[in-house]
Every structure is written in structure tokens, then in C-alpha cells.
Amino acid sequence: MAVQVEIEGPRTPAGFADTLRAAVDGEVRFDAGSLAAYSCDSSNYRQIPLGVVVPRSVSAAVAAIRVCRQADVPVLSRGGGTSLAGQSTNAAVVIDWTKYCNQVISVDASARTCVVEPGIALDDLNRALAKDKLMFGPKPSTHQSCTIGGMVGNNSCGASAQAYGKTVDNVRRLNVLTYDGTRMWVGPTTDSELDEIAAGNDRRAELYRGMRELRDRHLAAIRTGYPKIPRRVSGYNLDSLLPENGFNVAKALVGSEGTLITVLQAELELVRVPAYQTMVVLGFPNLEEAGRAVKRILPHKPWQLEGLDEVLINLEHSEHTVDTAIERLPSGRAWLTVQFAGDTFDEADQAAHQLMDDLHGSDATVSYLDDPGREQQLIELREAGLGATAHPAAQHENWEGWEDSAVHPNDLGDYLHDLRDLLNRFGYDESETSLYGHFGQGCVHTRIPFELRTADGISHYREFVQEAAQLVTTKYGGSLSGEHGDGQSRGELLTTMFGPELVGAFGELKALFDPGNRMNPGKIVDPNPLDSHLRLGTEFAHRPFPTEFAYPKDDGKFSKAAMRCVGIGKCRQSSSASGEVMCPSYLVTREEEHSPRGRSRLLFEMVRGEVIPDGWRSKEVRDALDLCLACKGCKVDCPVGVDVATYKAEFMSHHYRHRLRPMAHYSMGWLPVAALLASRAPKLVNAVTQAPLAARVLKRAGGIAPERQIPRFAEQTMTDWWKDRTPKSGKRVVLWPDTFTNYFHPAIGRSAVAVLESAGYEVALPERPVCCGLTWISTGQLGIAKRVLRRTIGVLRDEIRAGVPIVGLEPSCGAVFRSDAAELLPDDEDIRRLSRQFVTFAELLRDWEPPQLDVHALVQTHCHEHAVLTSDAEADLMKRAGIGREQLDSGCCGLAGNFGFERGHYDVSIAAGERVLLPRVRAADASSVIVADGFSCRTQIEQATDRRAVHLAELLATGLQEE
Incomplete structure (x- = not known):
């Protein structure tokens, strides 16, 4: 790559970048290209980082945070960058763990535990564990690129949480670092251990005393204020500090989104890879009936239980993404995929047939699968939901904002009905807005055609999420987030869910761990308004970009093509998925800027013209595209069809014109x-x-x-x-x-x-x-x-x-x-x-x-x-x-x-x-x-x-x- 001009302006102290370089064994970047590549995650939000550090070791990351502390500069610890609520975008120094700090430190197969560094991707970890027939249980749809550090930060779940629970349920201990430099292993704490730790005179003792005092002050609210549902991800896990829960500090810190600590290592509990799976696919006349059927299915203890609606199927069919799987669905307008697992085929097969026997005579249409290939196709159909719903053909882009609300599974059918009514009342077209998700745990995914460029549209968006928050929490006792956390999308709505006392307790915990608000500020506690720092917003404007290609899927606009990436990060997997090509340059360099996502971010910033103001003449964009092989792998392998080969040809055509x-x-x-x-x-x-x-x-x-x-x-x-x-x-x-x-x-x-x-x-x-x-x-x-x-x-x-x-x-x-x-x-x-x-x-x-x-x-x-x-x-x-x-x-x-x-x-x-x-x-x-x-x-x-x-x-x- 060519040398890039560094940006070290009024947001950081003079000489800060040089100080970081001198102290950190790693790559320290303050150039415009790096700032652009890390400006967004998978959410609606955009914040330009102060700089980027790619540490070569955990100790190098500790040194980077020490330099930031000395300069009073905020820090964002970032994994795969796939967060859907704005957790991994901030005006801070970004610590990117993924390139080097991605190792399995140890595995104890007999105890079913392992210790890993935070930058390891979930699929990479499970490949390393496969020889012992073990795996980490939770599996988000971004499993190719999401990291364990990010999963701990967001308390990630996925379809397999039906069997294995959330990340918090699978973490044994954490090695953490506070902004002030305190480094410690945390986990469950007996009463005697708590007394011993709290009696000390160091910062660790201060933290443990503070957590115990906070818990005791708000004991009643903590015991009664958390919804009793399987998918509550919103808020800090203060309930993990209750005496009956073993004062588990590790679990209390899971889901804190980098606002309290930085995870340096994680000790995880593992599960056996199921030897056999079978699947029953059920068709229903409408989504509400599918939701109401869940409570009848749960006693059969499915391994996974996912819901799909007709809107999602139509969107995926229009893109020809998973046509074979779609053709094999039983008749209906909504579907449940119910998967069973067992140590023997007979065990899984028997469970599936017991469910079918139980549903005999119901309105459900039934298809039984015992072919792993066909089952995988249906799993991929469900996992393709985010890509399919982001860019409905010839329609408005869809956005997160009410992406993963959750209720008790027994209430799911009624909630789906009321949520659809709310969407209709706000004018969000049923043909564009799919409702699908982890129905066995009452978690509903959706992307909605919010208008995020105009003041009226943004106001409408705010009004919708406020009413939706009242619906899910007040009427159904549910959670704002059942999977992707609070970040900025839901931070200011937490009072609606938890009430002022618990939200005040969240603030006390934040002040205890991070009194200067330097750890990922503006998320969860004292959050940025949900309609600020938008990727688009009322200030989004760009000059026309005449093009050579027609961009038929993007209304003929290069500016829209540059926004096609939604940040899923599938292009950042560390090895090619079976039958895929994307992305050879990232696979070699492991650089964000050399992934289709990173290149898309730079092109988007070029269109905006702020961080990258030179348009087609930009050297930063040229350098990022230089190592694109134009293989076109992303054109088909990317869930939203990002086509960097075409973008590269277009860019070079203009960049070198008359030169x-x-x-x-x-x-x-x-x-x-x-x-x-x-x-x-x-x-x-x-x-x-x-x-x-x-x-x-x-x-x-x-x-x-x-x-x-x-x-x-x-x-x-x-x-x-x-x-x-x-x-x-x-x-x-x-x-x-x-x-x-x-x-x-x-x-x-x-x-x-x-x-x-x-x-x-x-x-x-x-x-x-x-x-x-x-x-x-x-x-x-x-x-x-x-x-x-x-x-x-x-x-x-x-x-x-x-x-x-x-x-x-x-x-x-x-x-x-x-x-x-x-x-x-x-x-x-x-x-x-x-x-x-x-x-x-x-x-x-x-x-x-x-x-x-x-x-x-x-x-x-x-x-x-x-x-x-x-x-x-x-x-x-x-x-x-x-x-x-x-x-x-x-x-x-x-x-x-x-x-x-x-x-x-x-x-x-x-x-x-x-x-x-x-x-x-x-x-x-x-x-x-x-x-x-x-x-x-x-x-x-x-x-x-x-x-x-x-x-x-x-x-x-x-x-x-x-x-």
C-alpha cells in the first residue's frame, strides 16, 4: 500500500500517534483510509474513530490502553465489527483484536473448557475444537466472522441458544482490564472469597466492594426488575451479582459492550458436537399461528426452533439466494424449522417423529428431513435473512432499529400480531418488512424501511421505536434486545424497560468501573440519542457521481451501491467457506481495508466527502482497491451482493482519467x-x-x-x-x-x-x-x-x-x-x-x-x-x-x-x-x-x-x- 497522510487533529493530543507507536508492539494507524474503514459497524450509526491500533499481543493492547489513559482518550475494543446496535463504532481509539490476538491458548477436553484470546472468530475456534468433538455452544448467524471478544461484549446468542443458552451461560471466567489499568481474572465468587477480596486495599478490592454495595442497595429492584424470559440481553447483568447466583463477576460483565472493561482472555465452557440431527419443517397459514404453535413444540425440547415468514421467503427468492431450500418448504405462508439432535440417529429421529405425532390433526403442514445437506440449506435460508431483508429489490433500503425484541415464547403469537399492527399503523409496508427469528426463545428479527435522511422520517423512526418499546416491555414484559444488545439503538429506551432505579444502578456500575466515561462512551449508560450519529441523517448529501456502469440493482447510482454493504462481515472469515471465493485478499492480509466490507466503507466515505474529500481522485480508496483481485467472489458470496470488482473498475476509470x-x-x-x-x-x-x-x-x-x-x-x-x-x-x-x-x-x-x-x-x-x-x-x-x-x-x-x-x-x-x-x-x-x-x-x-x-x-x-x-x-x-x-x-x-x-x-x-x-x-x-x-x-x-x-x-x- 502507498504511504497515506495521517490525520491527527484537535481530537487527540499533539504527538499522540507517535507516543502510541513507541509504546505498542502493533500497527498504529491514523490515516484517513483506516478511519474510514472503521467508521461504521452493522448498525445505523457512524462515528469516525480517533485512530486504530492492531496489537500483536494482548500485552500490546494493554500498553495501548495505558497510553490512551495517560492522554485521557476514549477506547473502543472491537471484534468482528458486526454489531447491530452501534456498539462497535465510536469517536475513540479502536483496538482491533482480529488480526493477531486470535489464538486458542489451551483446551481441557475432559473438563470441556478452553481459554482463548478475544480476537478469535467463532468458526475458527470451533474448527480448532473439532478434533475433540467439542464446540462453543452459542452460534450467531455471523459465526464466520464474529469473535469471542465481541460475543462476550454483546452477550451473543444465535439459533443454537435454544439448546445452549446465551454467551453469558457459557462463560466460566474472564481476564479483564479496566481503563485505569487494573488487570484481573473474574468469575463466580463464594461469600468467603468475596470477603477476602473486599478486605484488600487495591483497586480490585474497591471494585468488588463497590459491586457488593451496589447490589445490596438495589437488591429488591434487581430481583424483580429483570424479565423472566429466555432472551433478555438488554442492560447490565446485575442479577449475576445476586447471592443466589454466586456473585459471578464474569457473567455480570458479559454484555457490557466494552463500556466497563476490555476482555483480554476468556475461559469458556464447551459442549459436545451433536452427532446426528433431524429437522421437521412446519407450514402455517400465517405468522401468528406459527408463533402460537411454539408453546406446543417446546416440551419436545428442540435443539433449534426458528421462524420464517412469507415476506422473507419472497425476498430471498427474488435474489435466488436459496431457491432449492425454498422449493422444498411445505405449503403455508409462515414456517417453523424445528431441529432435533442426539448422540444416535434413532434419538434424533424419534424426537422428530414424536413431534409430528403430537401435531397430527393440526393445521400445520409437515416436512421431515434427515438429510444433513437439506437441513443445512434451510439453516442457510434462515441465516440469509439479514442480507435478504436489507435491500429488497426495487424497494426502499431496510434498517435495524427494532431488530431483535424478545418476549416469552408463550406470548409470541400475540406479540407478532401486535407488532405487525404497529408496523402497519406507522406505514411500514408488509411486503418489505419481514418478521422472523429465534421463535423458540421468543426473539423476533426484522429490518424496517425507516427513512433516515429527512427530519420527518427520523422523527417517525424515533416515535416508532418508542411505541414499540412500550409494547414489548409494558404489555408483554419482554426485552428491547433479545440478541444484539443496546448500544445506541436502545440505550435511551432502557428506562422504559427497567425503570429509573435499575437504570440508575447501571450508571453506578459504569461510574465504579469507568469513572471518566472513557470506555466506549455513549452506549448503554448516558447513551447518545438513538437518532444521532446516524450513518445517513439530515446532513447526508453528496455531489452526483456520473458512472460508466449502470448499477441496475442500485437505481443506477454509485452512491447507493457504496451503501450496499450492511457490515455482516462474511467477507472477513479466515478461510473460504465451502464452495465460496470471497475474499482472497482479506484471507491473505487479514486487513479490514482489504475486505469487501472495508472497501465499501471507504467508498461510502468517499461519497460523503468528509473523511475522504477527494472523490474519484482519492489515494486512500485507490490503495484499498489496489489489492482487490477483481475475482467477483463478493458479487455472489456476499449476502447483499457487494460487487467490489465493478466498483474497482469504475473507480479506476475516473481516478486515472486524463492522467x-x-x-x-x-x-x-x-x-x-x-x-x-x-x-x-x-x-x-x-x-x-x-x-x-x-x-x-x-x-x-x-x-x-x-x-x-x-x-x-x-x-x-x-x-x-x-x-x-x-x-x-x-x-x-x-x-x-x-x-x-x-x-x-x-x-x-x-x-x-x-x-x-x-x-x-x-x-x-x-x-x-x-x-x-x-x-x-x-x-x-x-x-x-x-x-x-x-x-x-x-x-x-x-x-x-x-x-x-x-x-x-x-x-x-x-x-x-x-x-x-x-x-x-x-x-x-x-x-x-x-x-x-x-x-x-x-x-x-x-x-x-x-x-x-x-x-x-x-x-x-x-x-x-x-x-x-x-x-x-x-x-x-x-x-x-x-x-x-x-x-x-x-x-x-x-x-x-x-x-x-x-x-x-x-x-x-x-x-x-x-x-x-x-x-x-x-x-x-x-x-x-x-x-x-x-x-x-x-x-x-x-x-x-x-x-x-x-x-x-x-x-x-x-x-x-x-x-
Whole structure:
């Protein structure tokens, strides 16, 4: 990354950043890019941090807080940054634990406990525990990226809390640090231990005496003032200090959202991973009936019990996110998914059938699942709720604000009815506002189309949440928050729920631990107003941003695309989820700015123009986008469809307009032209590019990484070979001669022709040179890309209008025609037609009976194929050919077109490949075939291993030769 100008202004003492750097073993950042990346969490709120510290150890974090204390600067301890109530955004020094302080310190499998650092993500912890068949019980839907420190801070829950309770129920002890520097282990305390500690003269003794005195002063209110429901997350856990609860200081501090202490280590209680699960899916005529059925189901002791409504299903269906799972739902307009677990299959199966027997004769429709794959699809359907409800297609954005209220499960049906009535009375459209959630514990999730840009809309929002707070607490004795905490969204509503005495007691606890209000100020106690510090607000304004792409899902506005990210943080998982690509650069660097979320934050701040005032000329945004591989993984893997590859191309188009570009943009952006010229004398060109001294000069001049080899040009192009052939008769198709196949790997084209003709097709090639414009798009030269596409359409117009299929071999070029081209030229009807009749090689051969090949194939799917084209047809074709297909779960190969060739990107490119792909290829048996349809993937494999990968067309063509 380039050096960035630091911002150290009137909000921090002079020299504060330098003092931090001198004292802290870690990364200390006060540049505009870092401040922008950490300005928001998953909530409605935005506060620009003072600076960011990424400590390399727990002791380094302690040192950072010491420096902040000496300068009287506030501190925010941040985990995954996925908080939905504003807990993890503040005008403070942000301590980001996730990059380094993410280790499992110890595991005691026999006692079912472990000790961990706060920055470890839940999924990473559970992967480490899997060998002992243990796990941490609570599992929020953000389990890929939420951290244990954040879960302790927010008292997180998730669907599995039905069986295992909230985080507070699974914490044994905490190693904590107060702002004044007191460090101590806390947990349950016997009366004698409490007396001994309180008799001391140190700060620890003062804290314990203060907590005991506070408890005793408010004993009656504490005993009677907390709702007796399974999902109460709001407020401080003063009830954990009651004598009957063992004066458990650790549990009292869980859910305090970083306002009292910083968690340095956590000792957790673990549970056994259930060996078997079954699921019963119940359909109901409406959501209220589903809610009322919960109390009949709970005696069966389900492992998970989730609720879904028709609005959520329609929203997810419109995005095609989980269509297979949706199609398998039983009839109804609302559903409950009831999961059972057991040590044996019979145990789980019997529980499911007992429930179905009990419901026999009821109005519920029933579907029984004992297939883990189908069960997982339905779990993913529920977990996709936040993404699906955030951006309803062609509708107003939806926001948190009343996201996770909770009541007793017996009251759920009536509460859902009253909440829907309240939403309707305030004009929040039923078609946009889904109600779903953890129904077995009475917790209801929703995102609501609040208008947060106008004074009237914000006033309406405030009035709604105030009435909703009265509804859930006064009428139903419920909780403002059943999962995501108070933060700023609900802090000022706590008096409605707890009354003035308990809220006053919260303030006393805050004053005891943090008398100067330096720990995450403005949350829970003395909270910022719920309608202040809004991400949008009445001051949100931006100048127009004319664009090259059309942004059809964002009303044609780049500013709206920059707001698409809702902060879920799925892009920040430490390893690719099964079958996903997102996000290779974050997986290598573990930097917030190198995640789609971080890049989205910078683009949003660029649109706002305050922290990043330079618009398209911003160096901070350029640097954050520099390591984006343009793999398009986020386009499909992100729950809300953030598309950083497109944003990057758009940004570069404007950033370099009328300016000199990096040399790599010329050498690789204009590759189709260079390849055409090279094809006139390929032997001579190869002799120059492969000569060490000449290659070194060429790479330096072209901005190419010195570690890379320049690929050889073919001595005969595919199009030259084609001129001497007589096409066979059959159904006409046009084979697309992409730059990579035509000039570098024409054998793939020859193989494809042989296969297509064997399948009965008459193959044609365009009569003149054509190009999809990919290399110009990936380097942000969008004006040229449009001209290239228009020229190509002119060459293919007759074929397009005749409906002739255009067959592609290179996935990245296919992705241009399926997606990018139509967004660059949205008004061109021929482009629109082409996007619909462009097919991949495997898609065209869906009905062909291929030759049988007794081989094992290790398959690397190209990122663009994953994101835009899908690899289903290829998998099916290989299966029909008898090929033993092993799909590598490796994500991006790391080369990613021009990215891995550009100077400065080699280390990241190789590190991405070394995660999974390259080691697996090196370890593959010599008899295994490596299949990679993408030129980038094949090149990365060839240059980093001693193996050569082939295109599927080449592999199938060998079968034709054997017939």
C-alpha cells in the first residue's frame, strides 16, 4: 500500500500517534483510509474513530490502553465489527483484536473448557475444537466472522441458544482490564472469597466492594426488575451479582459492550458436537399461528426452533439466494424449522417423529428431513435473512432499529400480531418488512424501511421505536434486545424497560468501573440519542457521481451501491467457506481495508466527502482497491451482493482519467492488441520475452512483477488454424475465440471444435477479430471497453439476431457477456440478446453423451465461473463422462488475470494460491488430471508447480481419440 497522510487533529493530543507507536508492539494507524474503514459497524450509526491500533499481543493492547489513559482518550475494543446496535463504532481509539490476538491458548477436553484470546472468530475456534468433538455452544448467524471478544461484549446468542443458552451461560471466567489499568481474572465468587477480596486495599478490592454495595442497595429492584424470559440481553447483568447466583463477576460483565472493561482472555465452557440431527419443517397459514404453535413444540425440547415468514421467503427468492431450500418448504405462508439432535440417529429421529405425532390433526403442514445437506440449506435460508431483508429489490433500503425484541415464547403469537399492527399503523409496508427469528426463545428479527435522511422520517423512526418499546416491555414484559444488545439503538429506551432505579444502578456500575466515561462512551449508560450519529441523517448529501456502469440493482447510482454493504462481515472469515471465493485478499492480509466490507466503507466515505474529500481522485480508496483481485467472489458470496470488482473498475476509470496510468494498465490492459501484433512473428517475440535480460527489461517497462514469467505466444493461432478447415454440417454455433485461447492456448480451441463437431454442431468463428473488452474492464479503461464491445457486436450482429448460440471457453470472457457488458451498455439490445444466448462449453453440451473417461480430475473452478456462470453444467458433463471429479475448495487461484502479473502483487497472488490450490496440486497423484478452464488458473499452476492443467475440452477430446 502507498504511504497515506495521517490525520491527527484537535481530537487527540499533539504527538499522540507517535507516543502510541513507541509504546505498542502493533500497527498504529491514523490515516484517513483506516478511519474510514472503521467508521461504521452493522448498525445505523457512524462515528469516525480517533485512530486504530492492531496489537500483536494482548500485552500490546494493554500498553495501548495505558497510553490512551495517560492522554485521557476514549477506547473502543472491537471484534468482528458486526454489531447491530452501534456498539462497535465510536469517536475513540479502536483496538482491533482480529488480526493477531486470535489464538486458542489451551483446551481441557475432559473438563470441556478452553481459554482463548478475544480476537478469535467463532468458526475458527470451533474448527480448532473439532478434533475433540467439542464446540462453543452459542452460534450467531455471523459465526464466520464474529469473535469471542465481541460475543462476550454483546452477550451473543444465535439459533443454537435454544439448546445452549446465551454467551453469558457459557462463560466460566474472564481476564479483564479496566481503563485505569487494573488487570484481573473474574468469575463466580463464594461469600468467603468475596470477603477476602473486599478486605484488600487495591483497586480490585474497591471494585468488588463497590459491586457488593451496589447490589445490596438495589437488591429488591434487581430481583424483580429483570424479565423472566429466555432472551433478555438488554442492560447490565446485575442479577449475576445476586447471592443466589454466586456473585459471578464474569457473567455480570458479559454484555457490557466494552463500556466497563476490555476482555483480554476468556475461559469458556464447551459442549459436545451433536452427532446426528433431524429437522421437521412446519407450514402455517400465517405468522401468528406459527408463533402460537411454539408453546406446543417446546416440551419436545428442540435443539433449534426458528421462524420464517412469507415476506422473507419472497425476498430471498427474488435474489435466488436459496431457491432449492425454498422449493422444498411445505405449503403455508409462515414456517417453523424445528431441529432435533442426539448422540444416535434413532434419538434424533424419534424426537422428530414424536413431534409430528403430537401435531397430527393440526393445521400445520409437515416436512421431515434427515438429510444433513437439506437441513443445512434451510439453516442457510434462515441465516440469509439479514442480507435478504436489507435491500429488497426495487424497494426502499431496510434498517435495524427494532431488530431483535424478545418476549416469552408463550406470548409470541400475540406479540407478532401486535407488532405487525404497529408496523402497519406507522406505514411500514408488509411486503418489505419481514418478521422472523429465534421463535423458540421468543426473539423476533426484522429490518424496517425507516427513512433516515429527512427530519420527518427520523422523527417517525424515533416515535416508532418508542411505541414499540412500550409494547414489548409494558404489555408483554419482554426485552428491547433479545440478541444484539443496546448500544445506541436502545440505550435511551432502557428506562422504559427497567425503570429509573435499575437504570440508575447501571450508571453506578459504569461510574465504579469507568469513572471518566472513557470506555466506549455513549452506549448503554448516558447513551447518545438513538437518532444521532446516524450513518445517513439530515446532513447526508453528496455531489452526483456520473458512472460508466449502470448499477441496475442500485437505481443506477454509485452512491447507493457504496451503501450496499450492511457490515455482516462474511467477507472477513479466515478461510473460504465451502464452495465460496470471497475474499482472497482479506484471507491473505487479514486487513479490514482489504475486505469487501472495508472497501465499501471507504467508498461510502468517499461519497460523503468528509473523511475522504477527494472523490474519484482519492489515494486512500485507490490503495484499498489496489489489492482487490477483481475475482467477483463478493458479487455472489456476499449476502447483499457487494460487487467490489465493478466498483474497482469504475473507480479506476475516473481516478486515472486524463492522467498517466500505471504501466501495467497499458501492457496488460491492451493485451489483445499486443497479442494480435505478436501473432505476426510469434517465434521472434517468444525469443525476446523468454531471454532473461530482455524479459527483465520488458517486465520493468510494463509494470510486470519480476518474479513472473511472460507466457509464450502460440506459433499458430486458433483463428489461423481455422482458416484451413472445412466446417462440418449441423446445428450452427459460434465458438468465441477469446484472446487467451486464440493467442496462447489454441490447442484448447482445436479440442473444443473436435468435441462440438462430435456432438453434431456446425462450428463457426467470427470472420473478423473480436474481443469482449475484459482486459480493459479489469484495468478500468471503460471507455475503450465500450468501444471494443460495440465493435464486437457489429461483427456478431447477424449471428446474434439469428439467435445462434455463442460458445465460450474462457470463463472470464463469458462473465463479461453475461454481466459486465450489459451493465456497461444497458441500452444496447444486441448486448442484451448476447447476454442471453452466450453459453459455456459445458452448458451447450447438456444433452450430449460424452465418451467415457476413467480418470480422476482435480478441478479448479475459475472465480468468474463461480460468481457469474456457475459450474453446475461442467460438473454434470464430467459426471456423464465418468470422470471422477474432485472439486478443489480453494477459492481464487490468486493470479486473477492481470492482478498477479502486476508489480507489487506477486506476494499476495502466490499467498492466495498457497492457501489450498498449489499445495493440493503438488500433492496430487501423477495419474490425476488437473482441470482448470481459466487461463489465469492454468498459468498460476504452471508457474508455481511442476504440473500442467488442462481445459475440460482438452480432456474430453482425448476420449474422442480413444473411441
